[in-house]
Each structure stands twice: as structure tokens, then as C-alpha cells.
Amino acid sequence: MSRPVAVLVGAPGSGKTTIGELLAEALGVPFRDVDADIVASAGKPISDIFVDDGEEHFRELERAAVAAALAEHAGVVSLGGGAILAEPTRALLAEHTVVYLSVDLPDAVHRIGLGQGRPLLELNPRATLKYLLDQRRPLYEEVATITVKTDGREPADIAAELRQALPA
Numbered sequence: 284m285s286r287p288v289a290v291l292v293g294a295p296g297s298g299k300t301t302i303g304e305l306l307a308e309a310l311g312v313p314f315r316d317v318d319a320d321i322v323a324s325a326g327k328p329i330s331d332i333f334v335d336d337g338e339e340h341f342r343e344l345e346r347a348a349v350a351a352a353l354a355e356h357a358g359v360v361s362l363g364g365g366a367i368l369a370e371p372t373r374a375l376l377a378e379h380t381v382v383y384l385s386v387d388l389p390d391a392v393h394r395i396g397l398g399q400g401r402p403l404l405e406l407n408p409r410a411t412l413k414y415l416l417d418q419r420r421p422l423y424e425e426v427a428t429i430t431v432k433t434d435g436r437e438p439a440d441i442a443a444e445l446r447q448a449l450p451a
């Protein structure tokens with residue numbers, strides 16, 4: 284079994300996918316995004332999974348996909364923003380180097396725009412993001428071994444800082 288070099292968590296718009304790719308490239312290791320794994324195995328976009336099968340079904344797929352990635356992937360793994368809602372996932376993360384990319388509401392709203400492709404944010408992005416940030420912040424803090432504030436910063440700059448901060 285292999286272990287991820289780092290697992291990235293944070294709210295939608297914190298930059299998990301963007302910074303995960305940059306960090307993996309800088310480290311010369313593969314990148315894996317759990318949302319992409321779920322889309323590939325379900326054979327349809329996340330928005331369609333929510334509409335056709337419901338959020339609870341998406342969360343079941345997500346729990347299994349996160350557990351597989353944590354057990355198999357030797358590079359950088361980025362989770363979806365809600366993955367840490369599942370207690371079994373938080374328990375698995377206790378064994379890993381977990382990077383919390385923090386973001387406050389103004390930057391998250393700016394980055395997410397109208398929420399396309401993120402079914403939870405398609406109705407009222409700003410109010411929903413505020414709710415999600417307030418509800419989840421303690422859970423991100425609980426699982427984090429490294430926390431990086433991303434507000435007002437470039438992804439490349441954040442990836443470079445993380446590269447230095449990761450255990451050798």
C-alpha cells in the first residue's frame with residue numbers, strides 16, 4: 284500500500300484542485316482529485332449524480348472514493364469540499380498529512396462565481412457558501428496538520444510554500 288504525500292481539504296473555491304495539481308507537478312508526483320474519480324466511476328457529472336440519485340448517494344460514493352485514494356495513491360490527493368462531513372473519513376485522515384486551504388467568504392464567492400458544476404452552490408452561491416464555511420471550518424481545523432490561508436494569494440505562491448512545509 285502507498286500513502287499520499289499530502290491530502291488537500293477546504294471549502295469549495297479554496298483551490299484544492301488548482302493547488303493540488305501545481306503541488307504534484309512541483310514534487311514530480313501524480314495528482315488525484317476524488318471528485319474526478321467519482322465522475323469517472325459514475326460515468327456522469329457531479330451535478331447529474333445529485334439530481335438523479337441525491338446528495339446522500341453522492342456522499343456514499345465519496346466516502347468509498349476517498350478511502351480508495353488514501354489507501355492507493357502515492358502522490359497528492361485533493362478531496363471535495365464536503366468529504367470531511369463524514370466521520371469515517373475524518374478518522375482515516377488522522378493517519379495522513381492533511382493540508383487545510385482556508386478561504387474567507389469574499390474570495391470564495393469571487394472564485395466560485397455562479398457555482399456552475401457545484402450543485403450545492405447553484406441556487407444562492409453567496410449565502411450557501413457562508414453557511415458551508417461556518418458549518419465546516421471546525422471540521423477542516425480538526426483534520427488539518429498544516430493550514431495555509433489562501434485569501435489574496437496566487438496558487439503558484441501557495442504551492443511553493445506548501446512544498447517547503449511538507450515533511451521530507
Ligand SMILES: Nc1ncnc2c1ncn2[C@@H]1O[C@H](COP(=O)(O)OP(=O)(O)O)[C@@H](O)[C@H]1O
Nearest residue numbers: 294295296297298299300301394433436437438
Ligand atoms: N489562490 C487563488 N487565487 C485566485 N483564484 C483561485 C485561487 N485558487 C483557485 N482559484 C480559482 O478558483 C476556482 C476554484 O478553484 P478550485 O481549484 O476548483 O477549488 P476547489 O477545488 O477547492 O473547489 C478556479 O477557477 C481557480 O482557478
Ligand SMILES: O=C(O)C1=C[C@@H](OP(=O)(O)O)[C@@H](O)[C@H](O)C1
Nearest residue numbers: 294295296318363364365401402
Ligand atoms: O462542498 C461540497 O459539498 C462539494 C464540493 C465539490 O468539490 P469542490 O470543493 O472541489 O468544489 C464537490 O465535491 C461537490 O459539488 C460537493
Ligand SMILES: [Mg+2]
Nearest residue numbers: 299300318363
Ligand atoms: Mg475541487
